[in-house]
Amino acid sequence: MMSKDIVYVKDLVKIYPNGIKGADGVSFNIKEGEVFGLIGPNGAGKTTILRVIATVLQPTSGEVMVSGYDVVKEANMVRKIISYLPEDAGAYKYLTGLEFLEFIAKLYSHRETSIEKIIEEGIKISGLGERLKEKIKSYSKGMLRRLLVARTLMVNPVLAILDEPTSGLDVVNAIQVRNSIKIYAKEKNVTVLMSSHNMLEVEYLCDRVGIIYKGKMLAIGEPKELKESYEAQNLEEVFVKLIGRAL
Amino acid sequence: MVFIMFWVFVGKELKSIARDPKIIIAMFIVPLIIIIVFYAIIGYGLQQQITQAIKESGTVALINLDNDLYSYRFISFLRDIGVEIKLLDPMLSTNISKALEDANTKILYVIPKGFSENITRFFPTSIKIYIKLGSLTIGESSIVDFATRLVERFNDNITATIALEKGIPVEFIRGAITKESYAFIYNKIISNPYILTTFLSLSSFFIPLIVLMLIMMASQLIVTSIAVEKEEKMFETLLSLPINRMSIIGAKLLVSILISIIYMSIYGLALFSYIFQVIGIGIDIGGMEMPYTFSLFILQKDLAITLILNSIGLAVLMLMISLILGIFAEDVRTAQALIGNIIGPLVILAYMPMFIDISGMGQAHRALLSLIPIANTVFISKLAIINDTVAMYIAGLSNIVYGAILFLVIRKIVNSETIFTMKLKRFKKQRMVEI
Numbered sequence: 097m098m099s100k101d102i103v104y105v106k107d108l109v110k111i112y113p114n115g116i117k118g119a120d121g122v123s124f125n126i127k128e129g130e131v132f133g134l135i136g137p138n139g140a141g142k143t144t145i146l147r148v149i150a151t152v153l154q155p156t157s158g159e160v161m162v163s164g165y166d167v168v169k170e171a172n173m174v175r176k177i178i179s180y181l182p183e184d185a186g187a188y189k190y191l192t193g194l195e196f197l198e199f200i201a202k203l204y205s206h207r208e209t210s211i212e213k214i215i216e217e218g219i220k221i222s223g224l225g226e227r228l229k230e231k232i233k234s235y236s237k238g239m240l241r242r243l244l245v246a247r248t249l250m251v252n253p254v255l256a257i258l259d260e261p262t263s264g265l266d267v268v269n270a271i272q273v274r275n276s277i278k279i280y281a282k283e284k285n286v287t288v289l290m291s292s293h294n295m296l297e298v299e300y301l302c303d304r305v306g307i308i309y310k311g312k313m314l315a316i317g318e319p320k321e322l323k324e325s326y327e328a329q330n331l332e333e334v335f336v337k338l339i340g341r342a343l
Numbered sequence: 344m345v346f347i348m349f350w351v352f353v354g355k356e357l358k359s360i361a362r363d364p365k366i367i368i369a370m371f372i373v374p375l376i377i378i379i380v381f382y383a384i385i386g387y388g389l390q391q392q393i394t395q396a397i398k399e400s401g402t403v404a405l406i407n408l409d410n411d412l413y414s415y416r417f418i419s420f421l422r423d424i425g426v427e428i429k430l431l432d433p434m435l436s437t438n439i440s441k442a443l444e445d446a447n448t449k450i451l452y453v454i455p456k457g458f459s460e461n462i463t464r465f466f467p468t469s470i471k472i473y474i475k476l477g478s479l480t481i482g483e484s485s486i487v488d489f490a491t492r493l494v495e496r497f498n499d500n501i502t503a504t505i506a507l508e509k510g511i512p513v514e515f516i517r518g519a520i521t522k523e524s525y526a527f528i529y530n531k532i533i534s535n536p537y538i539l540t541t542f543l544s545l546s547s548f549f550i551p552l553i554v555l556m557l558i559m560m561a562s563q564l565i566v567t568s569i570a571v572e573k574e575e576k577m578f579e580t581l582l583s584l585p586i587n588r589m590s591i592i593g594a595k596l597l598v599s600i601l602i603s604i605i606y607m608s609i610y611g612l613a614l615f616s617y618i619f620q621v622i623g624i625g626i627d628i629g630g631m632e633m634p635y636t637f638s639l640f641i642l643q644k645d646l647a648i649t650l651i652l653n654s655i656g657l658a659v660l661m662l663m664i665s666l667i668l669g670i671f672a673e674d675v676r677t678a679q680a681l682i683g684n685i686i687g688p689l690v691i692l693a694y695m696p697m698f699i700d701i702s703g704m705g706q707a708h709r710a711l712l713s714l715i716p717i718a719n720t721v722f723i724s725k726l727a728i729i730n731d732t733v734a735m736y737i738a739g740l741s742n743i744v745y746g747a748i749l750f751l752v753i754r755k756i757v758n759s760e761t762i763f764t765m766k767l768k769r770f771k772k773q774r775m776v777e778i
Binding site: 112113147150151152153154172175176178179180181182184185186187188189190191195199200202203204206231257 | 347348351354355358359362363575576577579580582583584585586587759760763764
């Protein structure tokens with residue numbers, strides 16, 4: 097049975113006001129329930145693409161649709177079905193973890209029963225237990241990131257967009273976050289679009305990857321397929337070979 | 344649904360502000376300390392000092408070099424009103440310091456030789472008053488006033504007595520010629536123009552001060568509130584959430600205005616009442632004059648309407664300016680610096696009307712002046728006096744128009760990626776500098 101496209105990107109170009117090109121004719125699609133990874137070096141354009149899909153930025157040209165809604169013309173509809181976690185995200189430090197989850201839950205739902213269920217899900221995903229009753233300003237970096245991943249996934253979005261979800265985390269917290277993403281994506285059939293520098297993480301989590309360099313999509317495919325096609329041991333080698341060709 | 348999300352955000356804002364120690368300290372604890380210190384402690388201290396000064400003034404020293412009818416009358420007069428007198432050796436008149444030391448009083452009167460003779464011959468004469476100051480406190484200044492008033496009262500007493508003896512009415516001696524002043528302004532005659540000019544002077548100073556305090560407060564809060572979203576790294580997330588962006592702005596505006604009103608109501612009025620009490624400034628307009636003077640304003644419907652419109656417009660305009668500054672600021676420190684650098688100088692506009700005489704201007708010039716935001720708030724009362732209704736309504740509506748224009752600009756920015764890229768542009772510049 098053919099899965100429908102949750103994300104459809106065609107010839108996306110994004111040029112910033114200062115003339116820098118964040119995306120240069122990028123095209124890809126993501127199927128329902130898929131975990132798709134964008135990988136590439138710093139400044140490749142990964143975050144730009146995620147921001148366009150998350151309706152934070154608008155494309156200069158090209159077509160970007162999320163579940164059939166245009167990210168420019170129907171941005172409000174897109175925001176209702178996505179949940180975005182920026183790389184450099186924070187939370188309101190004077191709220192408790194629980195209050196923060198409740199605040200987010202109320203923005204996605206208005207029925208008491210649904211709000212309670214969302215919060216319960218958030219508590220489960222975060223794994224922070226009693227610490228959720230404390231103010232966020234007392235949280236460590238790892239705890240904060242776990243809270244943020246929880247608030248991103250708990251609302252059961254059609255598309256979860258995660259920019260470097262384990263960035264700056266220690267091994268224990270990184271594993272916890274990765275597992276949350278994997279379990280949640282499979283259990284709830286949530287489509288996930290994520291970016292990462294960590295090739296191991298990408299291979300562990302992603303069904304398919306897109307390799308980006310200087311705003312251009314160099315290759316798309318399953319990690320295993322890409323390694324076979326480019327006769328590489330890992331995705332890093334694939335990347336290096338692709339860049340060599342691009343140059 | 345938009346409404347519900349708006350209130351969800353308002354709730355979050357109020358919680359965050361209520362738990363932010365910086366805001367609690369700056370907005371409530373510090374002003375509370377200032378009020379307690381100035382109003383209660385210093386006010387109480389002042390009260391104590393004045394009481395003490397009055398007590399000390401109850402005994403005076405006196406050197407009588409005259410020893411004649413009217414010097415004795417002065418002494419009797421003082422005793423009759425309850426002042427205790429220590430009569431000193433006339434030799435001490437050449438050593439005032441010793442005289443005061445020996446007497447141990449704050450006040451020393453020296454009645455010169457020839458005092459009574461001068462009065463008998465209707466020649467002006469004098470009594471020397473020496474006040475011993477020690478602590479140089481506010482209380483001691485009341486002693487100077489007290490000592491002087493005693494002599495003035497004796498003067499009134501003597502002139503009244505002499506007038507009666509000579510068959511001259513006392514009122515004639517006290518003030519042969521009185522004055523009756525009127526102001527004539529654009530077909531209206533106003534008695535006692537001092538009342539009007541006092542009112543205008545005070546309102547030119549205090550009204551802008553009160554209005555601007557309120558607006559500065561709200562502006563600081565709104566600009567900080569938006570900058571905090573960036574500092575707490577929630578800004579990018581907020582832009583992707585299913586909440587109307589203008590609801591976010593509206594919630595922040597509402598909370599900022601609410602807190603500012605509470606702040607001003609409690610502390611602003613208390614502080615001003617303290618200032619008025621200490622300085623002793625009041626609009627002494629008397630029972631009969633007040634209704635007439637104020638009726639000119641109260642009954643002027645146009646003035647009331649235009650003042651209300653102008654004030655609302657001014658608040659909207661200043662808040663819109665603050666919003667724009669908040670959107671561009673990278674962090675709280677930048678936001679507050681922007682407010683100080685831009686809103687601060689605008690305050691000067693509020694005092695422009697103090698120095699401009701609009702009565703001699705043509706209607707076109709007055710209309711142009713009415714277009715100046717902030718200044719037009721104070722111009723309105725002057726325009727009302729000269730009955731320029733057109734300029735009043737221009738002043739009343741112009742701020743609203745400016746605020747509406749800025750609102751539309753803000754709405755466009757907020758609903759586009761500009762709200763994010765303005766920040767992003769600076770961020771990239773900083774990164775390039777670091778490389």
